Amino acid sequence: MLxxxxxxxxxxxxxxxxIKTIAAHxxxxxxxxxxxxxxxxxxxxxxxxxxxxxxxxxxxxLNSDLKIAAIxxxxxxxxxxxxxxAAFLKRNQPPNVVLxxxxxxxxxxxxxxxxxxxxxxxRLLGMALVITPNAAEAGLLTGLTVSTLQQIEEAALQLRRAxxxxxxxxxxxxxxxxxxxxxxxxQGVITLTGQKISTSSTHGTGCAFSTAxxxxxxxxxxxxxxxxxxxxxxxxxxxxxxxLGRGIGPVL
Numbered sequence: 001m002l003x004x005x006x007x008x009x010x011x012x013x014x015x016x017x018x019i020k021t022i023a024a025h026x027x028x029x030x031x032x033x034x035x036x037x038x039x040x041x042x043x044x045x046x047x048x049x050x051x052x053x054x055x056x057x058x059x060x061x062l063n064s065d066l067k068i069a070a071i072x073x074x075x076x077x078x079x080x081x082x083x084x085x086a087a088f089l090k091r092n093q094p095p096n097v098v099l100x101x102x103x104x105x106x107x108x109x110x111x112x113x114x115x116x117x118x119x120x121x122x123r124l125l126g127m128a129l130v131i132t133p134n135a136a137e138a139g140l141l142t143g144l145t146v147s148t149l150q151q152i153e154e155a156a157l158q159l160r161r162a163x164x165x166x167x168x169x170x171x172x173x174x175x176x177x178x179x180x181x182x183x184x185x186x187q188g189v190i191t192l193t194g195q196k197i198s199t200s201s202t203h204g205t206g207c208a209f210s211t212a213x214x215x216x217x218x219x220x221x222x223x224x225x226x227x228x229x230x231x232x233x234x235x236x237x238x239x240x241x242x243x244l245g246r247g248i249g250p251v252l
Contacts, residue, residue, distance in 0.1 A: 005074030041245025043107030201249030
């Protein structure tokens with residue numbers, strides 16, 4: 001299982017959080033860092049993208065040495081990183097690619113450049129087996145206002161029309177939380193309803209969900225079953241989350 005993402009030194013999100021989720025699913029994780037950040041539970045202070053050449057060489061080295069059963073793509077940070085990842089996917093066509101379009105931090109910092117977002121929309125959306133935006137990210141990707149359940153459903157369908165094969169728009173802000181799925185070969189949408197977990201430790205929920213989904217795909221589950229099990233995993237992680245730091249704490 002390969003995670004392509006940024007480095008969060010607080011381990012709430014990004015590469016180190018992905019490794020934690022991969023280990024919980026009894027998979028073996030390898031990584032490619034796309035950006036270094038200075039951040040804590042209080043927010044992102046600095047983002048320093050990794051050179052595209054290093055990303056390309058890392059991905060090709062790992063792919064030549066190991067059989068990669070699934071890939072999770074998180075924060076890209078720059079157009080250079082987005083181009084490197086898109087080129088790698090085109091050359092190798094790996095299975096079970098999950099794209100979590102990380103566009104902004106919970107503290108409001110931009111986590112991808114404008115030209116990087118354009119590459120993500122034009123090239124990466126159609127290369128992934130599944131994309132997993134939250135409501136805010138779905139809004140940025142589609143240009144729609146995305147807040148209500150009906151708006152989330154429309155955004156999921158719009159992303160499919162834009163070329164995404166399978167879409168899961170997570171609606172953790174809804175009461176109760178609902179994720180909306182638009183799946184290849186199915187008409188309409190499927191809604192997965194969860195339970196609201198009262199906690200201030202929510203940093204990294206999107207990373208945990210997308211990585212758990214990729215792990216389940218690697219273990220042979222369907223997209224629908226993988227999404228259901230990833231949702232259950234995140235609920236459990238929220239229930240167990242310790243109160244760490246002075247800001248928004250990480251999920252377990």
